[in-house]
Every structure is written in C-alpha cells, then in structure tokens.
Amino acid sequence: MLDLWHGTHGADRFDLTALPWWRVCRVDAVAPGQGPVPSFLDDLGKAFADQGHEVGRPVSVAGVGSRVELDVLLVHIPVPAGPGTLLDRVAEQYPPLMVTLRRTGDVRGGVRNLVGVFEVDEPLAGAKHLEVVQLARVLMARVGAPKTLFVYPDPETGEILEATLCTMEGGHPSITTDIVRDIRDRLVAVACATEVNDRLDRVPDSVPTSAFDAAGSPRVLVSAGRRMGNLGLLPPPHRVSDYVSVTMASAYQRYLGIKGFSEGMMFVFDPDLQALVVTASGSFEVDKRDLRPEDVVVVDHRLDGGRLRLLEVGGAGQKGPSVEAWEVCALMAAAPKIRVSKDASGIWRPDPEGTVEVPSVRGGLHAHVGVDEADETLIESIPPDRTAYPYGFGCGTDLMVDVAAATVRRSQAINDAGDSRSYVRWPMLYHGEMALELWTPDVPDEPLTGLLDLFDPAGRAAIAFRTDHVDQPV
Numbered sequence: 427m428l429d430l431w432h433g434t435h436g437a438d439r440f441d442l443t444a445l446p447w448w449r450v451c452r453v454d455a456v457a458p459g460q461g462p463v464p465s466f467l468d469d470l471g472k473a474f475a476d477q478g479h480e481v482g483r484p485v486s487v488a489g490v491g492s493r494v495e496l497d498v499l500l501v502h503i504p505v506p507a508g509p510g511t512l513l514d515r516v517a518e519q520y521p522p523l524m525v526t527l528r529r530t531g532d533v534r535g536g537v538r539n540l541v542g543v544f545e546v547d548e549p550l551a552g553a554k555h556l557e558v559v560q561l562a563r564v565l566m567a568r569v570g571a572p573k574t575l576f577v578y579p580d581p582e583t584g585e586i587l588e589a590t591l592c593t594m595e596g597g598h599p600s601i602t603t604d605i606v607r608d609i610r611d612r613l614v615a616v617a618c619a620t621e622v623n624d625r626l627d628r629v630p631d632s633v634p635t636s637a638f639d640a641a642g643s644p645r646v647l648v649s650a651g652r653r654m655g656n657l658g659l660l661p662p663p664h665r666v667s668d669y670v671s672v673t674m675a676s677a678y679q680r681y682l683g684i685k686g687f688s689e690g691m692m693f694v695f696d697p698d699l700q701a702l703v704v705t706a707s708g709s710f711e712v713d714k715r716d717l718r719p720e721d722v723v724v725v726d727h728r729l730d731g732g733r734l735r736l737l738e739v740g741g742a743g744q745k746g747p748s749v750e751a752w753e754v755c756a757l758m759a760a761a762p763k764i765r766v767s768k769d770a771s772g773i774w775r776p777d778p779e780g781t782v783e784v785p786s787v788r789g790g791l792h793a794h795v796g797v798d799e800a801d802e803t804l805i806e807s808i809p810p811d812r813t814a815y816p817y818g819f820g821c822g823t824d825l826m827v828d829v830a831a832a833t834v835r836r837s838q839a840i841n842d843a844g845d846s847r848s849y850v851r852w853p854m855l856y857h858g859e860m861a862l863e864l865w866t867p868d869v870p871d872e873p874l875t876g877l878l879d880l881f882d883p884a885g886r887a888a889i890a891f892r893t894d895h896v897d898q899p900v
Contacts, residue, residue, distance in 0.1 A: 466579075577590075622749075650878060693705070723744050792859065800888060810855055
C-alpha cells in the first residue's frame with residue numbers, strides 16, 4: 427500500500443501550468459563550452475521557454491540600480507578528469523558561489539534558487555540514500571550552491587541517461603525518462619515556492635516570564651527531544667565545518683551568517699498560554715536532542731496574513747522558530763476546534779462542556795526519516811496529493827504551508843468524529859515525515875508521549891521507520 431501511496435510508478439505527466447500556484451519564472455544557465463552538460467542545459471532552457479518562462483539574463487538587470495531577481499540559476503561546475511571519486515576531484519571554490527554573485531552584482535536582486543550542475547560517471551538511482559545526501563551536501567558546501575543537479579551521460583553518445591536533483595533537506599529523486607521536461611517541472615515547482623522565514627513579527631513582552639516558567643509545554647519538548655534523539659529520529663546538528671575547511675566555513679559565517687543547521691522539530695499547543703510552543707531554528711546552533719529553555723519559543727498559532735508572530739517571553743531576546751512553524755500554524759488553522767478543560771490534577775483533557783477552545787491537534791513532530799509501514803488501526807497515514815502538488819517543496823516555503831493545511835483537511839481521523847484514532851502521519855515528499863497527536867480521551871497525560879510510543883520499538887512499535895532510507899518517488 428505504501429508503494430502505491432508514495433507513487434513509485436511516477437507522477438503522470440501533465441500540464442504544470444494548470445495548477446493554481448504555477449507562475450512565469452526567470453531562469454538562466456551558465457555553462458560555457460561544449461559537452462553533454464552544456465548541451466543538456468541548452469535543451470533545458472528551451473523547455474523552460476516552451477512553458478512560457480523568461481530564459482536568459484533579463485536585459486533590465488544591466489541597468490543601473492535595476493533589481494531583477496532570478497528564480498533559477500543553473501551553473502555548470504566542471505569536474506576535473508582523473509582518478510578518484512567525485513569528492514576527490516571537486517575542490518572548494520573560495521569564496522562560495524553565493525558570495526561571488528553578491529560581490530560581483532552579476533544578478534542584481536539575487537538568485538532565489540542557485541543550482542550547481544555536475545556531470546557524474548555513474549548513475550545515482552541505485553546508491554544508498556545517506557551516501558547521496560552526504561555527497562550532495564558536501565558539494566553544495568564546497569561550491570556554494572544550495573541545490574545540486576547530477577547528470578549522467580552515456581559514455582559513448584553523451585545522451586543524458588539520468589538526472590538527480592538534490593536539495594538540502596535530503597531529497598534526491600533520479601529521473602530516467604522524459605528527463606528534460608521532468609527536471610524543468612521540478613525546478614519550476616521549486617521556484618514557485620517562496621521562503622517564508624522573513625514573514626516574522628516579534629512581539630516583545632507577550633508572555634510573562636512567570637507564565638512561561640509555569641507552563642508544562644517547554645518541559646514536554648525537552649523530554650520529547652531527548653527521546654527522539656535516543657530513538658534515532660533526530661540526528662546531531664550539522665556544522666558547515668563538517669563539510670568544508672575551516673577557512674570556507676568562516677566565509678559562510680562572515681558573508682552569509684550561516685553556521686550550520688539541524689534537522690527535525692517538535693511542537694505542542696499549550697491551552698494555558700493559548701499559543702504554540704515550538705523548537706527554535708537549528709540555524710541558532712540548537713541541538714534538538716538536548717534542548718535548553720532558550721531553545722524553545724512561543725508563537726501565535728494563528729498566522730496573520732501569512733505572517734508568524736513570535737511571542738517573546740519577559741523582554742528577553744529570543745531565537746527564531748523552526749522553519750516548519752509556519753506549516754504547523756497552517757495545519758492548526760485547518761483543523762476543527764474542540765473544547766478542553768483542566769482536571770483536578772491539572773491535566774488538560776477533551777471536554778464538550780469545557781470553556782477553552784483549542785485546535786483538535788495537540789502536538790506533533792517532523793523527522794527526516796522514512797516509514798516502511800504503519801498500523802492503520804492506531805495511526806492514519808495520508809498519501810501525498812500528487813495531483814495538486816506533484817513534486818516536493820522545501821521546508822519553510824509557502825507551498826509547503828499550503829500542503830500542510832490541505833493534508834489536514836483530507837484527514838479522516840481529524841475531521842470525522844466517528845474515527846477514534848488519535849494519531850495522523852504523512853510523508854513529506856523526498857525528505858521525511860510529519861506526525862500529529864490529536865486531543866482524544868485515549869492519549870497519555872503528557873503530550874507527544876503517545877505519539878513517540880508508536881515510533882518506539884520498546885513501546886507500541888506501530889510505525890516501522892528507517893533513518894537510512896527515505897523514498898524518492900519520481
């Protein structure tokens with residue numbers, strides 16, 4: 427069943443322009459010389475133009491003071507010939523390409539999606555998931571391009587036999603049929619998704635220190651993070667210096683403010699605070715397996731015109747929230763409301779006569795793992811809607827926000843009062859899982875405990891997950 431849900435036979439080819447989120451994009455490529463990669467990028471440019479996109483550096487970019495943003499810039503990174511692996515032959519490019527583009531002003535207005543294109547001498551479709559993720563991340567860091575496209579040409583004819591598009595989150599679908607149009611559509615989908623992390627408003631002194639200290643939710647996240655780490659649901663944080671030299675890592679920090687990242691997140695709705703409590707962003711060097719009080723932040727669960735309100739505690743400066751916080755707010759808004767009340771022991775429980783209204787989602791987690799199977803009697807598994815969203819989007823983008831809300835609206839466990847299940851999950855195409863715990867009479871007193879029991883082999887073991895593989899449906 428999961429094979430069918432995950433679309434292992436591929437999404438049917440259709441007109442991407444029919445989707446409401448499609449738009450005209452500005453695309454360019456830098457691939458001087460001859461060979462399979464320049465030829466492929468030339469064909470790709472023609473395919474973009476055929477779909478109505480603006481291809482090539484806009485004339486207005488050259489004008490003084492003009493700011494024209496490129497949605498996609500593909501840059502061919504030549505791989506020197508010789509012995510050794512791809513990593514042996516691709517050296518660091520200092521300064522990183524992202525910095526070079528800023529310095530030279532070649533693209534005034536910036537590049538939203540910078541893609542490094544590499545020719546490889548063997549296909550990647552059969553490679554192990556973690557090996558491809560590591561290869562892509564190292565090369566992203568070495569050249570300074572947040573996405574990579576690996577193309578494998580026929581050694582005799584130069585025809586491209588496979589193309590693999592990799593993202594920082596760990597996605598790496600390998601395409602072997604209708605390659606040019608497929609890669610075009612995937613890049614268009616990426617370009618149509620806009621990052622939302624700048625849609626943040628800080629509200630000083632929103633939560634009294636005493637209220638935050640008295641709330642149980644921060645301690646819940648600390649405990650859940652520790653347990654997720656023990657289960658393997660959260661890997662250690664990644665530093666840029668894990669992938670490149672100290673000199674190169676310093677350039678990322680100096681010019682771009684990038685030190686590293688961490689994967690996954692957790693959240694709970696706190697009725698006492700009437701707000702969401704979420705993990706802070708990994709860009710603040712947060713180890714979500716070992717959270718400190720300052721690694722937990724409070725946000726308004728209602729987006730205001732797409733903007734997230736960070737409710738600062740007691741006047742203290744706070745870290746920003748995990749990029750998935752916007753998605754969580756959207757799925758909370760899409761869920762029906764229920765009433766709760768606090769029992770004699772201080773535990774909030776569902777109560778039709780309760781005076782406090784909350785979203786029916788109690789909490790949840792996001793983890794970069796794959797799921798082989800899940801017990802449908804305990805947790806609802808929702809397949810991706812590949813008709814409306816045929817390709818994956820990165821975390822922290824407006825289209826991923828839309829996907830989260832749309833998925834909750836399709837959930838039977840959330841929307842059907844006759845469904846007694848307390849948990850819901852769905853795969854986030856190419857890079858991980860979202861799993862939710864609902865307000866029901868059957869969940870344990872402490873939020874997220876029951877949800878993590880499903881992942882725990884020593885608990886209910888209802889979800890068979892893997893840390894070494896995430897499906898990459900085409």
